[in-house]
Amino acid sequence: xxxxxxxxGRTIGRVGIWSGALHASRVDDAGRGAIAEAVSELEExxxxxxxxxxxxxxxxxxxxxxxxxxITVATGILSxxxxxxxxxxxxxxxxxxxxxxxxxxxxxxxxxxxxxxYAKPYSAMVSYLDALDAADPSVxxxxxxxxxxxxxxxxxxxxxxxxxxxxxxxxxxxAEAREALGPDAVLAPELTVxxxxxxxxxxxxxxxxxxxxxxxxxxxxxxxxxxFAAGDFEGGGSVRLLDALFALGDAERVRSRTQxxxxxxxxxxxxxxxxxxxxxxxxxxxxxxQLAEAFGDGx
Numbered sequence: 001x002x003x004x005x006x007x008x009g010r011t012i013g014r015v016g017i018w019s020g021a022l023h024a025s026r027v028d029d030a031g032r033g034a035i036a037e038a039v040s041e042l043e044e045x046x047x048x049x050x051x052x053x054x055x056x057x058x059x060x061x062x063x064x065x066x067x068x069x070x071i072t073v074a075t076g077i078l079s080x081x082x083x084x085x086x087x088x089x090x091x092x093x094x095x096x097x098x099x100x101x102x103x104x105x106x107x108x109x110x111x112x113x114x115x116x117x118y119a120k121p122y123s124a125m126v127s128y129l130d131a132l133d134a135a136d137p138s139v140x141x142x143x144x145x146x147x148x149x150x151x152x153x154x155x156x157x158x159x160x161x162x163x164x165x166x167x168x169x170x171x172x173x174x175a176e177a178r179e180a181l182g183p184d185a186v187l188a189p190e191l192t193v194x195x196x197x198x199x200x201x202x203x204x205x206x207x208x209x210x211x212x213x214x215x216x217x218x219x220x221x222x223x224x225x226x227x228f229a230a231g232d233f234e235g236g237g238s239v240r241l242l243d244a245l246f247a248l249g250d251a252e253r254v255r256s257r258t259q260x261x262x263x264x265x266x267x268x269x270x271x272x273x274x275x276x277x278x279x280x281x282x283x284x285x286x287x288x289x290q291l292a293e294a295f296g297d298g299x
Contacts, residue, residue, distance in 0.1 A: 014258075016270045023056055066095075074145070108147030163181060168190065171264040188266065210245070214237065
C-alpha cells in the first residue's frame with residue numbers, strides 16, 4: 001500500500017525509515033559507501049521514504065538522493081539556523097532535476113539550548129519560508145515540511161508547506177495535529193523503535209536516548225500539554241512516558257504501534273531504530289530488514 005502527497009504525485013508510503021547516521025559530510029569514503037549501500041537497500045526492501053535525521057546538511061541530502069533511484073528522500077530536520085535559505089535553495093537546485101522531484105526539505109527551528117542565536121522561532125521560520133519562496137529557483141510549499149509541535153507551528157505547516165513532521169510525539173498528539181492541520185496536509189510523525197522483547201532492557205536503551213531530549217523545553221513543554229507531569233521526566237523517563245513515545249518489543253509490536261499512529265491521523269510514520277549495541281546509532285540494516293518483512297505490503 002502506498003500514500004501520495006496530495007497534488008504532487010510523490011509517493012511517501014505508510015512507513016519510512018528515519019536515521020541520524022546518514023550524514024555523508026561527517027564520514028570518510030568508506031562511511032559514504034556504507035551510507036550509499038544502506039539507502040539503496042532500503043529502496044530495494046520497499047520503503048518509499050528515507051528521512052535523514054539529526055540536523056543534516058544539504059550535502060547529506062544530495063548524497064542520499066544520488067545513491068537512490070526512486071525513494072523519496074526527506075530531511076528530518078534541517079535546522080534553519082545552520083544554513084541560510086539561499087544556501088539551501090542553491091544546493092537543491094544543484095540536484096539533478098529528475099531526482100530533485102523526490103526530495104522533500106524538512107525544516108525546523110531546533111532548540112534554544114542548542115542554538116546561541118535562537119530567538120523568535122516562529123517569526124524566524126516565517127522569514128525563512130519567505131526567502132525560500134523568493135529564491136531562484138524557489139523551494140516552494142510543495143517541496144517542504146515543517147517540524148511542528150504546537151498549534152501555531154502546525155497551522156504554519158498547513159499553510160506554507162506540505163505538512164508536518166513531528167518528532168517524539170504520542171498518538172494523542174498525532175490526533176490533535178491532524179485536527180490542527182486539516183484533512184489535506186501531510187502528517188508524518190517519527191516513532192522510535194527498540195526491537196527487544198526484554199522490556200526492561202528495551203526501556204534502558206530508550207532512556208539512554210530520551211534523556212537528552214528531556215533537557216529541551218520544546219519537547220517537555222509539548223509533553224506537559226499532553227498531560228504528562230514533571231515526574232515523568234525523571235531518570236530518563238517514566239514507564240508511562242516510554243510506553244507512550246516508543247515502540248518497544250518485537251516487530252509485530254512495532255507494526256501494532258505504527259498502526260495506532262496511522263489510526264490517529266498520520267499519513268506516514270517514520271521509524272527510527274535504536275540498538276543498544278551501537279549506542280542507538282549506526283546503520284541497523286538487519287533491523288530494517290526485519291521490519292520490512294513484518295510490514296510486508298503495509299509499507
